[in-house]
Amino acid sequence: MNAPFEFENAIGNDASLPEQVAERISQLIIDQRLTYQDKLPNEFELAAQLHVGRGTVREAIKLLAARNVVVIKRGKGTFVARHPGEVDDPLGFAYYPDQMRLAMDLLEVRTRLEPWVAASAARRATPENLDRVREASLLVEEDIFSGRDHLKRDTEFHISIAQCTQNLVVPKLIPIIIYSVELFGSLNGNVLLSETVADHRAITAAICAHDPKAAEKAMEEHMEQNRRELEAILKELGRS
């Protein structure tokens, strides 16, 4: 057992005081079921409520803002973020030293997940979901046929399919595991764009026809195309 004064100086083990206060404010958001655009109590109120100084509250709020839990609006106050706690690149892939191996490993996971997602999408999509998939597919084609980079919209196309599953988690996982597309997009010289268009059309058609088997198969072929593309890129990099 620790002496009481040790507790005072090291509550929650090695977390700093602002870190502990951030944790408590986060719990307050959860307990009070605050959501997007809800306003947090101001600095004075939080300081009084949590029995800490205003400076500590300010640092804690900064921590939560850095993690996209809250948004600080100057002169207006602090508000809950649209997607609290969601961050870009949440697994820190950008910092991996071996980006090629990462790309291959991501593709392995995609190959396992995305055909299943497509099949599930074909089963559960609402008419509104299908409108969105069709729209997203057209936007990718628009980019491709205009010679623009299509990778952002490509990811959105895959997310629109994930949304058809009605599963809360799948649309959040897709952008994480699609990271590889963004990574290698700049390298591949768009050699396989016509395949991308054909694949996307086949996937869209199968999902819109509520045909799970066809959707699964079309997505498997798309993953296979991605694999060929990635291997071509790795070969190219190996030569240079």
Next chain:
Amino acid sequence: MNAPFEFENAIGNDASLPEQVAERISQLIIDQRLTYQDKLPNEFELAAQLHVGRGTVREAIKLLAARNVVVIKRGKGTFVARHPGEVDDPLGFAYYPDQMRLAMDLLEVRTRLEPWVAASAARRATPENLDRVREASLLVEEDIFSGRDHLKRDTEFHISIAQCTQNLVVPKLIPIIIYSVELFGSLNGNVLLSETVADHRAITAAICAHDPKAAEKAMEEHMEQNRRELEAILKELGRS
């Protein structure tokens, strides 16, 4: 086209200056391939190099620390974190209003992924991987037989299996999709502990025997047990 002075005031659209500087420091870490425990240039050097004030550098470093990219050691300097950019609960699941639906949806994803992970583990595990799986399995049993909460070690058991796949991404995804276990652990009154022990033993044995089919089947049964457990909990909550 914007006038030049507008560019100066709003580089990178609406990102704040500390945010932009954080992005540049992050890029510096990536470009110079800095890894765990590598030291960043000090505040003066970064300020000079990035043509910004020291206060801005300090705020930027705080942002990166909040996101677990760097660790600030008082009096020693700023260092790259062990797992840069990886955060707890990276998809913000704690803030989801409907935690029950989240738990069901997570289980759906686990049921798709984990049997495949177990099969792949059985195929690719090294002797060292297998030692770790056995050890992790025993540690869960130790918790269970001592009446302690076993959920942290349960997650570690599943991660040890994920590591057998030699895939960089899978061990990172597992703790995210296992979130439900932590969530409902406190509720279930440990009714199915003997099933957990039996399931884990079967999974461990199959992976150690390098038997992918048996490993897949054992994990499928474990997921099925989790589903029954979750349904019992939801029923219990519905009653209360």
